[in-house]
Amino acid sequence: MPRELCNLMVGQCGNQVGSSFWQQLCLEHGIGDDGTLQPFATDTAGDCKDVFFYQADDHKYVPRALLIDLEPGVVDNIKKGPQTNLFNPENIYVHNEGSGAGNNWANGFSIGHEISETLNDMISREVEGSDSFEGFVMTHSIAGGTGP
Helix, strand or coil, rough: CCCEEEEEHHHHHHHHHHHHHHHHHHHHHCCCCCCCEECCCCCCCCCCHHHCEEECCCEEEEEEEEEEEEHHHHHHHHHHCCCCCCCCCCEEEECCCCCCCCCCCHHHHHHHHHHHHHHHHHHHHHHHHCCCEEEEEEECHHHCCCCC
């Protein structure tokens, strides 16, 4: 049984890099932008799709990922792009004000405190849906941004 990983895509950079990450994983495993297994791909035990994907009831592969941002720009681009039907809509969080942290670390910290319970619930739901959870892969900026 493969150990399962969850990708946390946080902020503008994290969502941009994360989107490319999932694009590459889909190519490597033969999964289309809508989560369907491509005809040339094999569904064998040697191809460990379950490490990063779970299979939904409709047999589509869904990334075990959360898209998190305080402003909607990059996440909206992902939702409007080729990966529109790839991610679970319940695993996408954009702050309801949609204005981001305004380049103010204290504002980002404050908003982070306000939304922490919601994000923890999202993360817990994803982890609890796993059979053999191993850990997280986090994509985010380490040299910029002001948020949590």
